[in-house]
Amino acid sequence: MxxxxxxxxxxxxxxxxxxxxxxxxxxxxxxxxxxxxxxxxxxxFEYSDVLLTKSGGETEKQVYFLQSTGALKEGKAPELALxxxxxxxxxxxxxxxxxxxxxxxxxxxxxxxxxxxxxxxxxxxxxxxxxxxxxxxxxxxxxxxxxxxxxxxxxxxxxxxxxxxxxxxxxxxxxxxxxxxxxxxxxxxxxxxxxxxxxxxxxxxxxxxxxxxxxxxxxxxxxxxxxxxxxxxxxxxxxxxxxxxxxxxxxxxxxxxxxxxxxxxxxxxxxxxxxxxxxxxxxxxxxxxxxxxxxxxxxxxxxxxxxxxxxxxxxxxxxxxxxxxxxxxxxxxxxxxxxxxxxxxAGKIKPVENPCAAYVTIVDPELGAECRAMATELRQAGLNVELAAEAGKLGKQLKYAEKVGIRFAVIYASQEKARGAVQLKDLRQNSQRDVPRTELAAAIKSTT
RNA sequence: GCGAUCAUAGCUCAACUGGCAGAGCACAGGACUGUGACUCCUGGGGUUACCGGUUCAAGCCCGGUUGGUCGCCCCA
Missing domain, CATH: 3.30.930.10 (Bira Bifunctional Protein; Domain 2)
Known part of the structure; x- marks a missing residue:
């Protein structure tokens, strides 16, 4: 390797x-x-002669030259330089x-x-x-x-x-x-x-x-x-x-x-x-x-x-x-x-928060289409949204969202469907609540 | 171009005078039948940079090579 x-x-x-x-x-x-x-x-890169006119000895030593392998084999002086x-x-x-x-x-x-x-x-x-x-x-x-x-x-x-x-x-x-x-x-x-x-x-x-x-x-x-x-x-x-x-x-x-x-x-x-x-x-x-x-x-x-x-x-x-x-x-x-x-x-630069506002999870395969539609709705509402590719373990999906620094997870599975709501989980504050699907975008926006 | 210094797991580092190559973090799985970050358990991972030498025995000692890092020169 x-x-x-x-x-x-x-x-x-x-x-x-x-x-x-x-x-x-x-x-x-x-x-x-x-x-x-x-x-x-x-x-x-520029032509070498253009670049090197005014440089003088010290700078010239630091210049990277560029040459095709063909020209290199012929022993030509490099035509280009960075x-x-x-x-x-x-x-x-x-x-x-x-x-x-x-x-x-x-x-x-x-x-x-x-x-x-x-x-x-x-x-x-x-x-x-x-x-x-x-x-x-x-x-x-x-x-x-x-x-x-x-x-x-x-x-x-x-x-x-x-x-x-x-x-x-x-x-x-x-x-x-x-x-x-x-x-x-x-x-x-x-x-x-x-x-x-x-x-x-x-x-x-x-x-x-x-x-x-x-x-x-x-x-x-x-x-x-x-x-x-x-x-x-x-x-x-x-x-x-x-x-x-x-x-x-x-x-x-x-x-x-x-x-x-x-x-x-x-x-x-x-x-x-x-x-x-x-x-x-x-x-x-x-x-x-x-x-x-x-x-x-x-x-x-x-x-x-x-x-x-x-x-x-x-x-x-x-x-x-x-x-x-x-x-x-x-x-x-x-x-x-x-x-x-x-x-x-010096510790003066903090990593910027992930500009992705929400991660839409998919738990139940049969509800995948609805989850995908929900992600689209959120994007149309102007939010940056990442969507799970396919149904999988919820724990894994939350772990992923947490690691990339996305604050909110959207969960919609059979339980939520039965309650007639979507669960919005705040991974930073460690809290979750049910939100009507129509108010999801507004709920995310109001906390960010 | 010149000088100094270092090299062990993906990362940070241990390993007594030369005597079985280890830990933490990270990663994967589990404890936990839809819930991350905390806790516990398990697991995969290594030609000790490379080549040679000394030795019963080398991560450790010696020589060389390669590479990194830090200075000088110069510069953002």
Whole structure:
């Protein structure tokens, strides 16, 4: 026999947990639509060259390639690959349908993506991303950078997993600062950003070591200044912005970043995002290279261990490899699979009750037709109803109904027929009573 | 790609220094002649991941293989 098992890094659920998962997904979908975003789906696999353009070395190592066995035998390079995020397919999509889309193009996309990761807790190789993005033509107002946190705030409010914090930062600000601190090439700055991103997890000393290392080689005084800066640049937006205004940094990029951050924070407030849910955090950097301005990370305050459950940012020219048009965008992605898994582990996800309201049993074979008719009546009354396939032991049928979590059992056999009623049994409350057949649906509805 | 750790029934785990491979849960049947969830009884289930070695004797000791898990890198 073959061991029944799933490859590691995949999430599979029992039906009632699956319902809970889908309910979360639905809440997210409704939140996105509340802001006027429209759905899009793209294929799970794409041409390899389309997918790999912008990825860079690290991501490419994690890409699953797809190849027919025929091509494999001929030793050909794989033509297809599984998508590893939804942003790159979006770029392709926008470039491909550019002349049919209205700009700014607002879409949401909730689909699975694939990454060849090493096994690790809460890390998946197949997982859901829930993306929203706005893509502009030539330009995209900063107002959209402010809309993103507003959408996310609404979604996480509706998901109801307690308080959360949307952390905001700006790459320009960081890059300007790093440039002033001696990271004079884009490569050095990218490496420095990755170091800074570790600040919370690894601590100051580790980051200091990384920044002094051969790759970046930043001067100790510059690092002191930078880390000091990170310390004040965290928390209440008004306070951080006031601190930033006081700083005397003579760098255009830095100043532009600060100005953008000011605008975004101001507009986020105007969009009704509760104060306290948004914070500035200059230490978040996001590993992905394509972000150029605003960047976001969201954490659940009660579950700091989960890490960022939603992140994204602004990218000036993502579709540059697919079209000559300049298409700047800003977007965010919720990592639903990990979020669900971690919350479930923390006991915050309860299996959803079986939406099937009643199980119609069949005890006497000669009354089977009437039982079947009764199930149909209940369904026509708008109830979800499961029906026994054939007459059998009542105990077995009740046990089954109990196990799948159906609350009511309907029993109609010779005794009930003699009494001229139907027995309605509440398996949860351990009670039963006779109900006229015509009032059965109403009786079930009134208790649910 | 690197490191650590583990592998016994469908699941969770026992088995002393190497000495007959077990329990709970789950499943099936019964106690209960139309009544689940509680209680009691009975039952099926195993090449102890795989291959080799040491030994009178290996689940246990040694070597290898495969796989899982947890970290690093990176990320949702």
């Amino acid at each position: 073959i061991q029944p098992r799933t490859p590691p890094g995949t999430l599979e659920l029992l039906p009632r947990d699956q319902l809970a998962f889908q309910r979360m997904q639905q809440t997210i979908r409704e939140g996105f639509e509340r802001f006027g975003f429209l759905p899009v789906e793209t294929p799970v 998508r590893f995020d939804l942003t790159v397919p979006l770029a392709r999509y926008v470039a491909q349908y550019e002349n049919q889309l209205a700009f700014p193009f607002r879409r949401y996309q909730i689909q699975r993506v694939y990454r060849g990761e090493r096994n690790q807790r809460g890390r998946y190789r197949e997982f859901y991303q829930c993306d929203i993005d706005v893509v502009g033509k030539d330009t995209l107002p900063l107002a959209y950078d402010a809309e993103m946190p507003a959408v996310i705030a609404e979604v996480f409010r509706a998901l109801d997993f307690g308080p959360f914090t949307i952390r905001i930062n700006n790459r320009k600000l960081l890059n300007g600062l790093l440039r002033g601190a001696g990271a004079d090439t884009p490569e050095k700055r990218a490496a420095a950003l990755r170091e800074i991103d570790k600040l919370e997890k690894a601590g100051e000393q580790k980051v200091r070591d990384g920044l002094t290392g051969p790759e970046i080689a930043m001067a100790p005084e510059a690092i002191d200044k930078l880390l000091g800066f990170m310390r004040v640049g965290k928390g209440d937006p008004a306070v951080v912005l006031a601190e930033l205004a006081k700083l005397d940094v003579n760098d255009e990029l830095f100043k532009q970043g600060v100005a953008e951050l000011n605008t975004v924070i101001e507009q986020v407030g105007a969009l009704g995002v509760p104060s306290g849910t948004v914070a500035i955090d200059l230490s978040i950097a996001r590993g992905l290279d394509y972000y150029t301005g605003t960047i976001y990370e969201t954490v659940l305050n009660d579950f700091p261990g989960i890490g960022s459950v939603c992140s994204g940012g602004r990218y000036d020219d993502l579709a540059g490899l697919y079209t000559k048009s300049k298409l700047p965008g800003v977007g965010l992605s919720i990592g639903l699979t990990r979020l669900f898994f971690q919350l479930q582990e």
